[in-house]
Amino acid sequence: MNETFLGLINVGSISGDQALQIISIGLSGYFVGMQIRGAKNNEIDFKIHEIHKEQYQKLIDLLTSVFISVKNQEKYEINQKEWTDVQMGMSMYAYEQVLKAYNKLLRSSQDPKYHC
Numbered sequence: 371m372n373e374t375f376l377g378l379i380n381v382g383s384i385s386g387d388q389a390l391q392i393i394s395i396g397l398s399g400y401f402v403g404m405q406i407r408g409a410k411n412n413e414i415d416f417k418i419h420e421i422h423k424e425q426y427q428k429l430i431d432l433l434t435s436v437f438i439s440v441k442n443q444e445k446y447e448i449n450q451k452e453w454t455d456v457q458m459g460m461s462m463y464a465y466e467q468v469l470k471a472y473n474k475l476l477r478s479s480q481d482p483k484y485h486c
Contacts, residue, residue, distance in 0.1 A: 425459035429472070432456050 384392070432452060439446035460472055 422463050422465070425456075425463045426468070428452075428456050428459055 432448075436446050436448075460469060464472065
C-alpha cells in the first residue's frame, strides 16, 4: 500500500505515532510563526506610538512656552526651526482628530476677534 498525504509524505511507510509527531511539529511551527508575527506587529505598533508621542510632546512643549509667555505678558519669539519641526511632525504623524483640533487652534489664533 503506497499512500501519500498531499503528495508529500508517504503515509504507507510511517506509523500512526510518527504521523502524529509530524503533524504536531507542523502545527507547532505554525503557532510559533504566528506568535513571532504577532510580536512583530506589536513592535511596529509600539514604534508608531512612540513617534506620535514624540511629535505630540514637541507640540505640547511649544504651546506651553507660548502660554507661559502670554501669562507673564511677555512676547514669545518662536524659533522657526522648532515651529517648522512641529508643523511637519503634526502633518505627518498626527491622528485625524488631533490634527483637526490643532488646525482649529491655529485658525482661532489668527481670528481678530480673539486678539486683545
